[in-house]
Amino acid sequence: MAEIQIQNLNKSYGAFHALKDMSLHIADGEFVVFVGPSGCGKSTALKILAGLEAASTGRIMIGGEDVTDLAPGKRDIAMVFQNYALYPHLTVRQNIGFGLKMRGATKKEIDERVERAAQALEITDFLERRPRALSGGQRQRVALGRAIVREPRLFLMDEPLSNLDAALRVQMRAEITALQRRIGTTTIYVTHDQTEAMTMADRIVIMRKGVVQQIGSPDELFNHPANIFVAGFIGSPAMNFIRGTVIDERGSLAVDAGGFRLPISVDLAAAASAYVGKEIICGIRPESLELAAAGQPALEVVPSLIESLGNEAYVHFRMPGRQFAVAVAGEHEHEASSSGTLIARLFDGDRPQAGQTVRLGLKANSSVHLFDPATEKAIS
Amino acid sequence: MNRTLPQSILLYTTLVVVICILLFPVYWMVITSLAPSNALRSFPPQFWPQNPQWQTYTNLIFNxxxxxxxxxxxxxxxxxxxxxxxxxxxxxxxxxxxxxxxxxxxxxxxxxxxxxxxxxxxxxxxxxxxxxxxxxxxxxxxxxxxxxxxxxxxxxxxxxxxxxxxxxxxxxxxxxxxxxxxxxxxxxxxxxxxxxxxxxxxxxxxxxxxxxxxxxxxxxxxxxxxxxxxxxxxxxxxxxxxxxxxxxxxxxxxxxxxxxxxxxxxxxxxxxxxxx
Amino acid sequence: MSELSQSRTAVAAPRRSSGLFGIDLASPKHANKLGYLLLAPAALLILAILVYPMLLAIDISFHDVKFATLSFGASEYTLANYQKLFSSPDFWNAIRVTGQLLLVVTTISMAVGMGTALLVNQQFRGRSFARMLIALPWAIPEVVAVVTWVWILDASFGVLNWILIKIGLVGGPVSWFSSPGTAFSAVTMVMVWKGYPFISIMILAGLQSIPEEYYQAAKVDGANVFQRFFWVTIPCIAPVLGVTLILTVLWVFRDFSIIYVLTGGGPVGATETLAIMTYEEAFNFFRMGYASSIGVVTLIICAVISAFLVKKTSHAIY
Structure with a gap:
């Protein structure tokens, strides 16, 4: 167990800058998630932390010790891989005990520790099997066992759940979190799935194109995204972005988005005053929209699609010329532009019909996020 | 595979004929190696050895x-x-x-x-x-x-x-x-x-x-x-x-x-x- | 789980060994050095037994040497070998023979290979056994195959003559190795027999990699068995066919053992390919420089043909 210092870490492959000046301090026992679309540098950062790749520049300290040039095996860390990387020629017992054996532990000690780890993960029954005779979930547990048995200073997990089916993923997500809380080992977890990041992390490091976008707790990232990328990446369905103009209505600021008037909250007013008469990007979470009551300011839209999930419904609609497409969510940046529609997430209540005009209004007390169209940074 | 009986017969016949032709040299190698010397100069050739001569091999190995x-x-x-x-x-x-x-x-x-x-x-x-x-x-x-x-x-x-x-x-x-x-x-x-x-x-x-x-x-x-x-x-x-x-x-x-x-x-x- | 953490100091950290020359090759910084280190033995060996001899051969081809010399530029450089080569009717004969053999052997063995592959690609009982049998000639060493065929083709007591006479294709025994035409046929027969199994194995692997859904989709679209073959099978195995064709061509082009043991290039040069000519000049007449020049020309032709085929076949995929 140890605190981790990442200082100005850079990695270039030729002209390609995979990781730009990453700095981060991780407290002892913290569960930190690196999240972002593929190619954002999260896996590169993890590999450098593990010692599997060399940093171009920068320094890594584990527990106060500079490990930047240390071999992976000497860093006292453990890693769980996306494809588990279990040794196919060894039994589960040998797989879990391999690291201890390499470190010269006695046979008795290895047996005891493997036994304990196996019990903790409920895989005692498969100890004599080979990995190929195990199911995906069981392999996942063996991979975890191999990590915890050595009681390293740091766990590194590289998308460990992405090869599992959806139901198992939710279950293992909870188990890994519980396990980490119990043994208290500092953990860095890499994923492209924002749900995993939100549910598991103490702190999230959200990255894009090799650059750290924001570091903060899940709530911080959700409520105060630093820029359009973070706002669009965190939360599902993704935040809607609409172009509007800031107007000054006798002292109180608002955004005019083609006749749809969105009030600007008091705490943003000071910052937003610089944008009066200028274009701005508004971010509205789908769940901030509701069916507008008569007389309330509303946006009249014709839904292109209504998806009902039983207790809620997603209303897809378009605002031609007003939409601001940000391609963010999902593993691949390009595949995520969500066909350019905006979404309102309606709970219980009425179900509008596709093709009928629907009046959408902003829920009371819900916040509208404001972003500068040029820098894409949050205005606050 | 659903194949009719005539199709099956055709397939197996083709297989047997093709394999027999292609592997004939291998067969001929084996048969000749077991044939007595005098049978080698017989016309028509013997396609099956009447009394296999294993001593050809023992001779080869020991002498x-x-x-x-x-x-x-x-x-x-x-x-x-x-x-x-x-x-x-x-x-x-x-x-x-x-x-x-x-x-x-x-x-x-x-x-x-x-x-x-x-x-x-x-x-x-x-x-x-x-x-x-x-x-x-x-x-x-x-x-x-x-x-x-x-x-x-x-x-x-x-x-x-x-x-x-x-x-x-x-x-x-x-x-x-x-x-x-x-x-x-x-x-x-x-x-x-x-x-x-x-x-x-x-x-x-x-x-x-x-x-x-x-x-x-x-x-x-x-x-x-x-x-x-x-x-x-x-x-x-x-x-x-x-x-x-x-x-x-x-x-x-x-x-x-x-x-x-x-x-x-x-x-x-x-x-x-x-x-x- | 809490008891797990009590024993954590019990396992010693791995030795801080410093590897070769004080460089820890396990460190991420030095990973590539290990890559070079691992490649070095093979690179040196190849340098010694392939690159050096190859350069030597090219060098020899520019000298008038009767016996292979080991020093570069031992005597004056000369183009005499190449001049002699290009004006020699033997050389052009060898080119013609090699070309003919290439055409005939490649065509027939591709056909036999394709046919047998399609046959054992069917589903039937004992299929894996049939697959094993059909490609068995691959496992017969060339010399063994040739000797067996010499016996089969024997003029007086050969079984092939007996069969041909029996079914009335020939009037009397054929003396296979004494006339140019029949000798060429004999070489073709043996080469096809040794060459088709490889093609069959390759095409079969290609056929097996075609997803069954393609055929189902084609059936749904109403394609008959021939249409399915030409519009699904052939395009799908085109890359495999390309690689197979190149490797077969290279094999026919350079093979030595079959022709040498079967006919020795005769009669009257009817089966003398470039490979046979190279060897004969070098080790029968000890004209090493001249032989090397034939080898160099062979190498260049091989390179040109494969480059051409690579271009053609990689084109066919798209």
């Missing part, structure tokens, strides 16, 4: 140089394959896992070397071996065979290593292995079938050689390999086809057995490096 030649073939094949595997395993692993300046060039040259005509390569090798005093020695053959086995084994093994996820040795390294240890404790055990197939294939390549053996060993009859021996039998025992066929069968047997094991891996070996 000719054939066992010695077989041993030489085996010795050369084992040593040439062993040495080649040693360097090829390391090179293939390096080409599969590391991106190095010049690494690609080496890989490409190895691939291109398969295009070198052996009849051309043998000329400078002849001169080199003569100068080194290796002419007539089995070492000349071992080195010559390595020129063919190393390029092929390197590419075949690279293919196997490429199919093993890199995370495996990364995990081993995190677990405390050196890269060297990861190769020997994890990658090599995991690729054991591939190693065996490659080695067996190298053995086959060496065993089948005639060009180098007849050139370098021409004046050292004691060091002849089975193939050289058989080609000479053809001249010497003009009409004793039963002896020649028996010797041929003995020389083919190790490769046929290897073939049974190799079948699954054959495509990988045949195309080693030929893809991309």
């Amino acid at each position: 000719t140089d054939m066992p010695r030649w077989l041993m030489n073939s085996a010795l050369v094949a084992v040593v040439a394959t062993g040495i080649s595997m040693l360097v090829s395993v390391l090179a293939a692993y390096s080409l599969s896992r590391y991106t190095m300046k010049g690494g690609e060039a080496v890989g490409l040259f190895i691939l291109m070397s398969k295009m070198l005509p052996a009849t051309m390569l043998i000329i400078p090798l002849f001169g080199i071996f003569r100068n080194l005093g290796l002419m007539g020695s089995l070492w000349s053959l071992i080195i010559a065979h390595a020129t063919a086995i190393v390029p092929f084994a390197t590419w075949m093994l690279k293919g196997y290593f490429d199919s093993i996820p890199q995370e495996l040795e990364q995990a081993a390294q995190v677990d405390g292995c050196t890269p060297w240890g990861a190769l020997f404790r994890v990658i090599l055990p995991v690729s054991a079938p591939g190693l065996a197939a490659t080695a067996l294939y190298g053995f086959v390549l060496s065993w089948a050689d005639y060009l180098y053996a007849r050139t370098f060993l021409a004046n050292a009859a004691g060091n002849w390999t089975a193939n050289v021996g058989i080609a000479t039998f053809k001249g010497e025992y003009q009409t004793d086809w039963n002896v020649i066929m028996a010797a041929s069968l003995l020389a083919a047997l190790p490769i046929m057995i290897a073939y049974l094991f190799l079948q699954r891996y054959l495509v990988g070996g045949l195309t080693a490096g030929a893809g991309k």
Whole structure:
């Protein structure tokens, strides 16, 4: 167990800058998630932390010790891989005990520790099997066992759940979190799935194109995204972005988005005053929209699609010329532009019909996020 | 598969006829080897031996140089394959896992070397071996065979290593292995079938050689390999086809057995490096 | 789980060994050095037994040497070997023979290979056994195959003559190795027999990699068995066919053992390919320089043909 210092870490492959000046301090026992679309540098950062790749520049300290040039095996860390990387020629017992054996532990000690780890993960029954005779979930547990048995200073997990089916993923997500809380080992977890990041992390490091976008707790990232990328990446369905103009209505600021008037909250007013008469990007979470009551300011839209999930419904609609497409969510940046529609997430209540005009209004007390169209940074 | 009865009959008939035609030489080799000498000059030929002459084989084994030649073939094949595997395993692993300046060039040259005509390569090798005093020695053959086995084994093994996820040795390294240890404790055990197939294939390549053996060993009859021996039998025992066929069968047997094991891996070996 | 953490100090950290020359090759910084180190033995070996001899052969081809010399530029450089080569009718004969053999052997063995592969690609009981049998000639060493065929083709007591006479194709026994035409046929027969199994194995692997859904989709679209063959099978195995073709061509081009043991290039040069000519010049007449020049020309032709085929076949895929 140890605190981790990442200082100005850079990695270039030729002209390609995979990781730009990453700095981060991780407290002892913290569960930190690196999240972002593929190619954002999260896996590169993890590999450098593990010692599997060399940093171009920068320094890594584990527990106060500079490990930047240390071999992976000497860093006292453990890693769980996306494809588990279990040794196919060894039994589960040998797989879990391999690291201890390499470190010269006695046979008795290895047996005891493997036994304990196996019990903790409920895989005692498969100890004599080979990995190929195990199911995906069981392999996942063996991979975890191999990590915890050595009681390293740091766990590194590289998308460990992405090869599992959806139901198992939710279950293992909870188990890994519980396990980490119990043994208290500092953990860095890499994923492209924002749900995993939100549910598991103490702190999230959200990255894009090799650059750290924001570091903060899940709530911080959700409520105060630093820029359009973070706002669009965190939360599902993704935040809607609409172009509007800031107007000054006798002292109180608002955004005019083609006749749809969105009030600007008091705490943003000071910052937003610089944008009066200028274009701005508004971010509205789908769940901030509701069916507008008569007389309330509303946006009249014709839904292109209504998806009902039983207790809620997603209303897809378009605002031609007003939409601001940000391609963010999902593993691949390009595949995520969500066909350019905006979404309102309606709970219980009425179900509008596709093709009928629907009046959408902003829920009371819900916040509208404001972003500068040029820098894409949050205005606050 | 739903096939009607006539279709099934047609399929099986075709199969049997085709296999009979294609494998007739093998059948004929076996039958001739068991036939008595006088039956060889009978017209029509005997398609089934009335009384198989097993002593042809015992004669061959106890009264000719054939066992010695077989041993030489085996010795050369084992040593040439062993040495080649040693360097090829390391090179293939390096080409599969590391991106190095010049690494690609080496890989490409190895691939291109398969295009070198052996009849051309043998000329400078002849001169080199003569100068080194290796002419007539089995070492000349071992080195010559390595020129063919190393390029092929390197590419075949690279293919196997490429199919093993890199995370495996990364995990081993995190677990405390050196890269060297990861190769020997994890990658090599995991690729054991591939190693065996490659080695067996190298053995086959060496065993089948005639060009180098007849050139370098021409004046050292004691060091002849089975193939050289058989080609000479053809001249010497003009009409004793039963002896020649028996010797041929003995020389083919190790490769046929290897073939049974190799079948699954054959495509990988045949195309080693030929893809991309 | 809490008891797990009590024993954590019990396992020693791995040795801080410093590897070769004080460089820890396990460190991420030095990973590539290990790559070079692993490649070095093979690179050196190849340098010694392939690159050096190859350069030597090219060098020899520019000298008038009777016996292989080991020093570069031992005597004056000369183009005499190449001049002699290109004005020699033997050389052009060898080119013609090699070309003919290439055409005939490649065509027939591709056809036999394709046919047998399609046959054993059917589903039937004992299929894997049939597959093993159909490619068995691959496992017969060339010399052994040749010797067996010499016996089958024997003029007086050969079984093939008996069969041909029996079914009335020929009037009397054929003396296969004494006339140019029949000798060429004999070489073709043996080469096809040794060559088709490889093609069959390759095509079969290609056929097996075609997803069954393609055929189902084609059936749904109403394609008959021939349409399915030409519009699904052939395009799908085109890359495999390309690689197979190249490797077969290279084999026919350079093979030595079959022709040498079967006919020795005769009669009257009817089966003398470039490979045979190279060998004969070098080791029968000991004209090493001249032989090397034939080898160099062979190498160049091989390179050109494969480059051409690679271009053609990689084109066919798209």
